[in-house]
Amino acid sequence: MYSEESELIESLIKGDQSAYRSIYDLYSTSVYNTAMGFITNKNDAEDITQEVFVQVFRSVKNFKKESKLSTWIYRITVTKCLDLLRSRKAKKRFAIFKNIFSDPEKDGEEYFIDYEHPGIVEENSEMSKTLFKEIDSLPANQRIAFVLNKVEKLSYQDISEIMDTSVSSVESLIFRAKANLRKKLERYYRE
Amino acid sequence: MNKNEINKKVNDTLNSIENMEKTQPNPFMFERILNALDKKVVYKEQKSFIGKYALGFAVLFLLNIFSFFTYQNSVKDISNNTTKNTSTISEKTNKVTTTQQQSSTLKDFAKEYFSETDYNYNSK
Numbered sequence: 001m002y003s004e005e006s007e008l009i010e011s012l013i014k015g016d017q018s019a020y021r022s023i024y025d026l027y028s029t030s031v032y033n034t035a036m037g038f039i040t041n042k043n044d045a046e047d048i049t050q051e052v053f054v055q056v057f058r059s060v061k062n063f064k065k066e067s068k069l070s071t072w073i074y075r076i077t078v079t080k081c082l083d084l085l086r087s088r089k090a091k092k093r094f095a096i097f098k099n100i101f102s103d104p105e106k107d108g109e110e111y112f113i114d115y116e117h118p119g120i121v122e123e124n125s126e127m128s129k130t131l132f133k134e135i136d137s138l139p140a141n142q143r144i145a146f147v148l149n150k151v152e153k154l155s156y157q158d159i160s161e162i163m164d165t166s167v168s169s170v171e172s173l174i175f176r177a178k179a180n181l182r183k184k185l186e187r188y189y190r191e
Numbered sequence: 192m193n194k195n196e197i198n199k200k201v202n203d204t205l206n207s208i209e210n211m212e213k214t215q216p217n218p219f220m221f222e223r224i225l226n227a228l229d230k231k232v233v234y235k236e237q238k239s240f241i242g243k244y245a246l247g248f249a250v251l252f253l254l255n256i257f258s259f260f261t262y263q264n265s266v267k268d269i270s271n272n273t274t275k276n277t278s279t280i281s282e283k284t285n286k287v288t289t290t291q292q293q294s295s296t297l298k299d300f301a302k303e304y305f306s307e308t309d310y311n312y313n314s315k
Contacts, residue, residue: 020225021221024220024221024224028215028216028220028221029213029214029215029216031216032214032215032216032220033213033214036214045216046216046217046220046223049216049220050220050223050224050227053224054224054227054228057224057228058228117208117211117214118214119211119212119213119214120207120208120211121210121212124207124208124210127203127204127207128204128207128208128211130204131204131205131207131208150208150209151208151211178205181205182201182205185200185201185204185205186197186198186201189192189197189200189201190192190197
């Protein structure tokens with residue numbers, strides 16, 4: 001086991017397999033759960049987890065140690081999640097062309113988002129699905145701050161380091177996210 | 192639902208993720224990561240995503256080219272037909288003119304060689 005983060009990074013740079021395993025054991029749950037908080041699709045969350053660790057292991061030499069290793073890993077995770085969300089939106093936009101030139105049933109490419117998080121207790125499952133659906137429509141910054149705070153239980157300080165912003169900005173983002181979610185949920189339950 | 196019930200429901204929904212448990216990824220994830228490190232990961236899904244839209248645009252482009260050439264050909268046909276019609280009309284006009292000229296020549300001939308009593312060259 002590595003006592004110091006810097007020792008761990010040095011071993012990673014040298015290509016020590018046991019260092020890879022240590023990093024994975026330390027951060028895989030956080031990465032996977034953060035991805036699930038953004039994406040709510042198990043397969044995509046696993047793909048993102050893989051991409052994050054591949055990037056960490058490949059570019060650890062470029063890690064400048066200006067922040068904590070965990071901050072860096074969270075930052076990569078959030079970036080990968082946002083990239084996937086953007087590509088999902090792009091796919092939706094071009095769905096009309098896709099329907100003209102392919103048969104989704106035949107190709108088996110029908111993409112389904114169930115908004116189901118495996119970590120939620122069953123009695124809250126329906127409400128959490130509704131909540132994740134509304135989180136999906138939040139602006140990117142509010143979404144990041146809200147998910148990191150509510151799903152990952154990170155402090156405002158940690159979130160401000162990940163998002164490279166001030167603590168007061170993070171507070172404001174989370175406040176606005178909650179207000180937006182409240183409005184959307186009120187509209188949803190009124191219907 | 193009244194306003195109080197809606198507020199309660201909204202609060203319950205916002206708090207539904209409060210006691211969320213952390214879930215573990217696939218137990219074979221680490222091996223998957225090591226495999227991906229060893230080889231270049233080919234994003235098949237992205238390729239086919241791009242490929243399908245590229246094919247779609249290529250088809251649209253070819254349809255436009257085809258329409259353009261079809262239009263060009265139909266314009267040429269129309270202009271050829273117009274020229275034909277114009278020449279036909281002009282031929283007919285020439286014939287009419289020639290016929291009229293022939294008629295006045297005949298009248299002059301009749302005037303010169305026949306007397307008034309023999310041929311009434313004013314009659315139509």
